[in-house]
Amino acid sequence: MKNCYSAHYWPNVKLATPVVLAQAGQMLVNLADTVMVGQVGTIPLAAASFANSIFINVLVLGIGISYAITPLVGKAFGAKDKEECAYWFQQGIFANIIIGILLSFVAGAIVLGMPFMGQEAGVVEEAIPYYLLLVASIIPLQVFNSYKQFAEGLSNTRIAMYITVAGNLLNVGLNYIFIYGHMGSPALGVIGAGIGTLVSRIMMAVAFVWMSYHISLFNNYRGIHLTRFSKSAFVRICKLGLPIGLQSVIEVFAFSLGSIMMGWINAVSLAAHQIVLSLASLTYMMSSGLASATTIKVSIFRGEKNYLDVKHSAFASVHLVLLFMGLMGILFVTLRYWLPSLFIDNPEVIELAAGLMLVAGLFQVFDGVQVVALGILRGLEDVLMPVIGAGVAYWLISLPVGYLTAFVFSAGPIGIWIGYLAGLACAGVFLLLRFRMLYKKRFGV
Numbered sequence: 001m002k003n004c005y006s007a008h009y010w011p012n013v014k015l016a017t018p019v020v021l022a023q024a025g026q027m028l029v030n031l032a033d034t035v036m037v038g039q040v041g042t043i044p045l046a047a048a049s050f051a052n053s054i055f056i057n058v059l060v061l062g063i064g065i066s067y068a069i070t071p072l073v074g075k076a077f078g079a080k081d082k083e084e085c086a087y088w089f090q091q092g093i094f095a096n097i098i099i100g101i102l103l104s105f106v107a108g109a110i111v112l113g114m115p116f117m118g119q120e121a122g123v124v125e126e127a128i129p130y131y132l133l134l135v136a137s138i139i140p141l142q143v144f145n146s147y148k149q150f151a152e153g154l155s156n157t158r159i160a161m162y163i164t165v166a167g168n169l170l171n172v173g174l175n176y177i178f179i180y181g182h183m184g185s186p187a188l189g190v191i192g193a194g195i196g197t198l199v200s201r202i203m204m205a206v207a208f209v210w211m212s213y214h215i216s217l218f219n220n221y222r223g224i225h226l227t228r229f230s231k232s233a234f235v236r237i238c239k240l241g242l243p244i245g246l247q248s249v250i251e252v253f254a255f256s257l258g259s260i261m262m263g264w265i266n267a268v269s270l271a272a273h274q275i276v277l278s279l280a281s282l283t284y285m286m287s288s289g290l291a292s293a294t295t296i297k298v299s300i301f302r303g304e305k306n307y308l309d310v311k312h313s314a315f316a317s318v319h320l321v322l323l324f325m326g327l328m329g330i331l332f333v334t335l336r337y338w339l340p341s342l343f344i345d346n347p348e349v350i351e352l353a354a355g356l357m358l359v360a361g362l363f364q365v366f367d368g369v370q371v372v373a374l375g376i377l378r379g380l381e382d383v384l385m386p387v388i389g390a391g392v393a394y395w396l397i398s399l400p401v402g403y404l405t406a407f408v409f410s411a412g413p414i415g416i417w418i419g420y421l422a423g424l425a426c427a428g429v430f431l432l433l434r435f436r437m438l439y440k441k442r443f444g445v
Contacts, residue, residue: 008309008316012293016317018161019152020289034278036175037190038271038344044190045344046267047126049274050119051190053259055134058107060252062138064245065099066092066145068237070292071299071381073153078303086221089150091233093143095241098234100142107135119263123270126190133194140205147208152296156217163207171200243383247374247390254394254423258402258416265406269413272352275343276417280360280367283328287321287368291375298379307443314376314435318369325368332361352413359417366424373431382438389430398423 034052038045069092076084111131115124148160177185178192188195212218255277262273294317301310332339336357340350377386402419405411411418 004308004312005316005319008297008313009320012290012297012313012317012320015155015157015296016290016293018157019292020286022148022157022160022164022289034274035343036172036179037193038275040179040189042267042271042344042346042349043120043122044126045274046120046123046263046270047190048130048193049259049270049277050114050117050123050263051127051131051134052274053256054110054114055107055131056252057249057256058103058110058135058138059141060248061245062096062099062103062142063145064248065238065241066096066142066149067244067292067295067378068092068241069146069149070153070295071379072237072240073150074155074296074299074379075303077154078300082220085150085154087227087233088153089146089221090227091230092150092237093146094229095234095237096142096146097139099238100139103142104135104138107138108132111135117260117263119260120267123263123267130190130194133191133198137198137201140202143205144201144208147212151217152292153299154217155296155300157293157296159208159211159215159217163204163211166207167200167204170203171196174199240381240383243387244378247383247387250387250390250394251427254398255420257399258420261403261406261416262413265413268346268348269352271344271346272340272349272356273413273416275340275349275353276356276360278343279332279339279357280364283325283364284367284371287325287371288375290317290321290324291372293317294372294375295379298376302379310379310443311439314379314439317372317375318432321368321372322365325364329361329364332357332364336361355414356417359414359421363421363424366421366428369428370424370431373428373435376435377431377438380435380438380442382434385434386431389434390427393427393430394423397426 034045034048037048069088072088072092073085076088111128114128114131117124119127144163151157151159174196175193177183178188178195179190180192181187185192259270259273259277262270294314297313297317298310301307301313336354337350339357340353343353344350374386377383398419400419401422402416404415405418406413406415409415
């Protein structure tokens with residue numbers, strides 16, 4: 001059995017590495033904003049944290065819906081059905097643009113409630129224009145995700161990596177110009193970070209569309225006749241993608257509410273929280289890259305009707321994420337003072353962030369297990385039970401435990417992170433058990 005698993009370690013890593021860089025790259029846009037805005041001051045950093053804590057819910061819903069394309073294309077690719085691959089690619093673009101438009105309207109309306117969320121007036125004032133620039137980036141990001149998930153369904157994870165890395169470099173360069181006021185630009189602070197994010201996401205979408213006409217990967221699908229918008233295909237994508245997106249929203253919303261609760265304490269707590277959350281989000285996206293690679297492998301093996309390799313590939317990814325996130329947890333604990341100092345030079349914020357890093361280090365393993373288990377279940381197109389499990393883990397366990405520990409038992413900011421730890425542990429155990437039960441039920445091998 002060991003040999004069966006070990007045969008999948010390197011292929012999974014090889015497929016996952018570009019996905020890790022691409023998906024972590026999307027979150028690195030927010031991380032770059034956080035690091036560079038943090039140099040301006042505590043209030044701008046808190047404003048970026050507040051805006052991102054709201055916007056991330058919309059972002060992950062759109063990304064989650066786009067994930068539906070990968071198992072649909074991957075299964076068709078495993079069955080060697082080129083027309084089916086092309087069909088889901090075309091319908092995926094239609095669906096993601098429609099979803100992007102709807103999400104833009106919903107996200108834009110949220111700005112009306114931002115002054116009433118218990119934040120300091122100065123934080124809200126700087127957060128709103130930055131948030132609106134993020135909202136404007138939704139549609140180009142959905143176009144990019146359509147092409148990205150299709151390419152990954154074909155087991156090509158490198159193209160999205162190249163484009164995302166280039167987009168990140170562009171974002172950092174634009175941040176330098178607009179945040180601090182270089183090359184003739186005024187110093188715009190947090191608004192400058194929003195401009196950099198918007199422009200970089202537009203260029204990422206344009207780059208992928210351009211590359212689809214100039215690289216061989218798309219040759220086998222470009223010549224297949226174009227299809228019109230299909231209501232049934234849209235429903236199929238939404239039926240698969242919406243639960244994926246909702247599961248992500250449930251988890252991220254719990255973290256966002258934690259950010260809002262941090263704001264109830266003070267701006268220093270919110271700034272420290274944003275720093276640690278940015279670091280935890282980075283390691284999470286690395287694990288999420290492995291999860292996406294696992295989705296690809298599982299869906300392709302399903303298309304080939306190779307059910308033993310479904311299990312072996314899945315558990316190989318679990319082994320890998322346990323190793324990786326265990327190492328990240330050790331780094332979080334040992335470098336808990338140095339890592340926050342990269343974001344800000346405020347000793348009070350660094351001291352508080354160091355305490356939060358201890359808890360964040362502990363939940364790294366659970367975070368990695370739950371996201372890889374989600375990737376396995378998505379490859380099996382099992383998306384409803386993870387939504388229910390996430391609701392219980394994050395809304396009935398994580399948030400209540402965090403609130404009680406922080407405010408009733410007076411643990412302060414670290415109490416909110418103890419709630420995160422409890423929720424992630426429950427989610428990881430539930431999802432692994434779900435896979436074991438579902439695999440035995442469907443395949444019996």
